Amino acid sequence: MPELRVIPVEGLPEIAKGDDLGELISQKLELVDADVVVVSQKVVSKAEGRIVRLEGVEPSARAIELAGGHDARHLEVILREAARIVRSRPPLVIAETRHGFVCASAGVDASNAPEAGTLVLLPVDPDKSATVIRGRIGQLTGCDVGVVVSDSFGRPFRTGIVDVAIGVAGIAPLADWRGQVDSAGHELRSTVIAVADEIASAAELVMGKLAGVPAAVVRGLEVRGRGSARELVMPPERNLFI
């Protein structure tokens, strides 16, 4: 088992709509086969133009109710992104996104937005976003890399946020050890590891929130494969916690 390196991709410019993340990242460091390139959702969304101006948003009655006296336009944008409101404590909401992710504000975020009065939405299809970046890197470098689009999620039962994978390309997001036996001969019945989430968390440690490092490369793993970040969404009927 070799060691793992988590390398920040430094020196990326402020990202705007139409920017070519695959090219920008490829220029900043020498990628190699099996690297996993982790890109923060925020810059993916910016490159894809997933920005909404609050100006001109007409809040619905529900948005005004959920806002509890705060900016109801913000809640309106969240409602438009949400498939379902899971919990609310005005003005906070936990929502299920159309992708199936359960997270604060349906992933709608004002921090690191390009300017005041704008909100950043999640990519429409983060797996596709990852696939586009992966394809472009492959085209430019000839390297077979994995790509993870990461976002910071809160967790029930635990404080603080951690980065998880909301889009993947070229990797299997779950490592399934079921049916294998441990060193004592005991079958590992329920050991399915969310490696894509662990990769996103490892990358966050060098990306930080303020350092302006929106991408990192995790090198030394062999997780190449196929899959979708939707595999990381727990089907409600299997969710034993709730």
Added chain:
Amino acid sequence: MPELRVIPVEGLPEIAKGDDLGELISQKLELVDADVVVVSQKVVSKAEGRIVRLEGVEPSARAIELAGGHDARHLEVILREAARIVRSRPPLVIAETRHGFVCASAGVDASNAPEAGTLVLLPVDPDKSATVIRGRIGQLTGCDVGVVVSDSFGRPFRTGIVDVAIGVAGIAPLADWRGQVDSAGHELRSTVIAVADEIASAAELVMGKLAGVPAAVVRGLEVRGRGSARELVMPPERNLFI
């Protein structure tokens, strides 16, 4: 921002009660100041003798009910470790441990147990376990390291397990960016990052389940400080998800 290295601690023997994890790890690689040594709960528990034999366990009526026809002694051991049963679907239970962690089986585990018919319990006080290992490493090497005791937890809403921190020493488990401003001048209101959990997840990527690598070193972070893994437990009144 320098790169991060995640180094597996290879060649550790099978751990048994009384083994000196701090010494064993110190012998396997050259530690440096600010390293974070991540040790899997399983070997910490084994070193501390937190093993129960099923033989002789008398299951209560509640254990028999929760077992749903499976081994009720196993459920009895879980009940004894649990402060509260959060959910059950026999024979599966989600329980809150005495430490406050909400996890499957109150952390009681048969996989990687020393022999058939035994179960491994969580350490009584994982922060103290981490502090003892940290102190021993400091004594032997003169290095000021952090220590994380990690365990694999399932998550509501997401499939697969990830490693999280259940005990820490010498590090601040949460990085609190609240009140700071991002590059666009927007205040980062809710950005408290569970770095100890991200460190545990990063380490898991090289520890694996079958490779027999129960410890790893995360090098290149500066997270030294003070704190307890109990800070990672969400107080119920702040748990917006449930």
